[in-house]
Amino acid sequence: MQGVKTPAEFSLFKVYLETQRIYDLMQGLDSFAAAARMFFDCQKAGLTIRRGADLLIAQTAIENKLSLLHSDRDFIHLASIQKNLKCIEC
Secondary structure: OOOOOOHHHHHHHHHHHOOOOOOOOOOOHHHHHHHHHHHHHHHHOOOOOOOHHHHHHHHHHHHOOOEEEEOOHHHHHHHHHOOOOEEEEO
């Protein structure tokens, strides 16, 4: 909910988000290790992932077998290395 400008806007977004389905990492510490491994694999291939949160988002999508709708080049890089990450660019 970053970017909201007023308490009313914050409340509105909070109510909206409470109606959405939330997916979690499913493998405890192994999920975090897998996300870190993605970062390592990207670095090894010469690709830079700018935000660690993107790795956790990608790992959540992989574990829950979700397609990730995005407009972020980091996910393009991740999907080129992590073949089981399904991405849809918007």
